Amino acid sequence: MSFFYDQMEFACSHIVCNWTSGTMVTGLSSSLPGATSDPTTCPPLPRPRSVCDHDYDNRISVIPKAARALVPPPVPPRHFDSPAPKQPHATSDPPPVPPRGMEGSGESPIKANVNVLLINVGQLVDISKASGIQSNQKPVYCERCRAVMSAVSNSQNRQNTNGVWCCEFCGTENHLSGPGMLSRHPHLLLQRPCPGRDVLYVNEELDADYENLEDMLVVFCVDVSGSMSVTSEIAPGNAMRSPTYVSRLQGVQDALHKALSSLLQKSPHRRVALVTFNDEVTVYGDGTAVPVTVKDWALLDYDHLRERGETHSTPHCIAESLPSLTKRVKELREHGATALGPAALVSVAMASQYPGSKVIICTDGCANIGLGQLEQEQSHSPAPSPYFYSQLANYATEKGVIVSVMTFEGEDCRLAEVGRLADLTGGRVNIVNIGTVATEIQSALADNIMATGVMATLLAPDGVYFPFEDDEAHKLLREIGNVTEGFEITFQFAVKPDQVESFQRRDRIPFQLQLDFRTRDLQKVTRVITQQRRVTTSSWVWAGSLNMGVLGVHCAQLCARLTMEGRVLEAQNQLRAQQDLLKDISKQRPSPREESVYGNWINTMSMICEDLTTDNKESRETKDLHDPPSSPVTDLSDEAAKVVYQMKRAKSVASTKRTAEASKS
C-alpha cells in the first residue's frame, strides 16, 4: 500500500452504485414502478436493470470454506456477467434464490452501505512530510462547485478546446483563458501540465507573526470543591499495617506534581498555569504572583470572565515557575461548591492567547454555580443552559485550544454536557480514579495539535449524495476545528437511485478531498487529493474483500454522532446492519484479534442505544404528551457519555499502531 492510500482509504475496492437506504425496507421494490418489467426487454446496456428491478440488492456473498477454490476475485470484473436474480416477490421472506452459478453459496442482502471512505486527517495536515508536493501556485477552482483542477481533470479537453476545463464533478465548462481566470492564475498561459493527484497549496500570507511551537500554554483547571475530600483505599491493610486512604484532591495533587516534573524534563519552555474552582474561581497563573479570585456576580458574567482570562499576565515557562507552581499545588485545600463553568471559561481565555494550547479540566462533581451550572441549587439562580458548553467549545476551537475533561468515577458530573468541550476541541473525555488520574493527565499532555481551523470538503460527481447529511448535494463540507495526531474522519456516500444506471455505465468516478487548515506556524494551507475509483456493475461484493477497519471506524463515529443528535433509532438500524455484516465477514475470513475491537464497540453502542430507547419510552409514557421529547444527551449516564464521545473520535487499529510506532522512534 502506498503512502497515499494510507491517508485516504475506501472500505470497498470498487464503488457500489446500487445501494439505497431503501434496502433497509423489505418489499419496497415491489411497489416501485417498473418492478415487474421483464429484464430481457431492456435495452442492451452493460447493466440494463435499475436498482428498482431487484427485490434486494448489494448482496454480499458468503462462500463456504469447502468452495474456497472457487472463490471469485474480490469484485468481479466490469463485464462480469452477473447472473440475473429471480423476479421480486412481495416480501423478502423466504430468502431469495441465489444467483445462477452461485447456488449453495448463501447470500444475504447487505444492509450496511460499503461505500465508505476513511481519511487520516492527522497525517494529511502534517506538512513536514509533504514538502515534495508543495505548490506555490493558487488552486484553480471550478466556478460552480469549487472543485480544484487536478491530474484527474480532462487535460486533453483543456488543450484541444481552447483552454476549457470541463469540471469532472459538476460538468461546468470553465474557460481557463478567460481574463478573470488568467489574472488569478498566470501560470495557465504557460500550458504547464495539470497539478498532481495530491497537491499542497501554501498561501504565503501568514495570519500573524511566526509562533514558536514551544510557545504554548498548558492550563490545569482543577476542582477543589468539598467533594474532592472523598477518600479511597489505595493500599489494602494487612496484619502489620492499617490500610492507606487518599483523598481525590491528594490524588490530583500527586498527579499534578508528576505532570509538572515531566513537563520540565520534556518541554522546559512550555508555559504552565493553574486555575482552581469551588465557590469561586482562583487564578494562580504561573504561581509567582498573588492569585486573583473571581466570585459572586462575576461568576455569571461571560464577558468579565473572558476578559479576566485574556488579560492575565503572561505565565512564565515551567523551567522558571516550577517551584512556585509546586508550592501552590501543595497548598490546595478542598471545600465548597463547583464553579466549573466560570473556571473553564477563564482557563480557555488564558489559553486563547497562545494557539495550540491546552486546558485540562479535572472535576468530581456537577457544575452547580455560575455560568454553565447544570444543577439548579437555589430557586433564584438562573435555569441551566445547554448552550454554555457549546459556546465555550466554539470559542476554544476558534482560538486553537484543546480542552480535555476528566471526571472522577462514581459521581454524576453530567459528562454528556461538559464533554462537549472536549468533543468539539479535539480533546479527551475520560472517567478517572485516584489510581489513573496521573496517567490520564500525561496522555492529555502528549496530544499535540497538528493543525487548527481544519475544514474538510469532499467532492464526488453530481448524482452522488452523502446519507445522514442535511442536504443531498454531491459536495460535503465538514468543519473539524483542531486536529491531533492520528485523527481520522469517515464519509459514506451513495448514488441517487435515478442515477444508478448512468453511473454503472462509467468505468471510474472521481473523488476529491480538499483540506483547508492552518499549520502550527500559522501558515494557511489547502491540500487537495483527487482519486478515481472503479465502479462495479455487479450486484454483489465479496465480504472477504471489505476493509473492516474502515467500516468499523465509520460505524462507531456515525452511530455516536447520531446518538448525540438524538437520532437513536437511526443509530440502532446502522448498528444492526453492521452486526450482520460483521457476522458475514467473519464467516468469510477469520478476523484477527485487533479487528474484534470494532465488534466490541458495536456491542457496547448497541447496549447504550437500547437503554436510551427503553428509557425514552418509559419517560414518555409518564410525561404529558405535549412535552417535547428530552434530548438523549441529557439522558446519558457519565459512563455512556464517555463511550459515545470516545467512539465519535474512533480511530482504526492500524492508525493507533502507527501512532504508537511513530512516538517510539
Ligand SMILES: [Zn+2]
Ligand atoms: Zn465543478
